[in-house]
Amino acid sequence: MNPIVEFCASNMHHGTDELLEQLEADPTIDAIEYGCLGNCGECYLFPFVLVNGEIVAAETVEELSKKIEAAVKEQQAHQDALDKLLDDL
Template identity: 65%
Template sequence: MIKPMIEFCASNMHHGTDELMQELERDDSVEVMEYGCLGNCGECYLKPYALVDGTIVAADSVPQLAARIREAIASQQADRDALDKLLDDL
């Protein structure tokens, strides 16, 4: 199984996402990357966010972001599983 990639913007750390990033780095089920800029400056300025396999996940607080990241991972995995099943049925 491919590990989900969670990407954080260094410029977004003022929201407290640095602690969430450190927590996720200890989780062997995900890959975590930090970049100087992810090119989503409007989102970055307004609230905590990360990219989960390239999709923006944002929230009003870091705990809420953590929950939304887990939801995004589960949803994306369910989509991959459904596609795999569809392809197997062909």
Template identity: 55%
Template sequence: MKIILEFCANNAHFGTDEIMKRLEQHPDCEVYEYGCLTGCGMCYMTPYALVNGETVEAETASALYDAIIRRIADVKSDNG
């Protein structure tokens, strides 16, 4: 089963649009972009995404990418 990554279009000013493009190439992921993830303003405060419905955030888009990759590895190891 593929890991679902969800991004908020309003969060792109942090550079999340670029990491979203990189993650679209990841074979274990399905990447979606929505106009709003109902984070109630979170998109203006920090780069973030949802990984299988769980919020992953970081200080920069680059750090978010690394955090998402770690979370993907965690999910894969949990699913054996």
């Protein structure tokens, strides 16, 4: 299953619209834009997304891109460890 990266349309003034376009072109990520993600404080202050439901935020879009990649890898590592544990049961 691909990781899901959710964008808020109201956050696009930070430049996240370009990042959304990049991730939409990536077949290994499901990038989705919503009108509102309900995180207005984060939305107003800095670029942010939800990666599989977890907030990932940064000062710049470039930093956000790196944090998204790190979050996806970290979440996948946790899922792999959980799957291994369940297989061993």
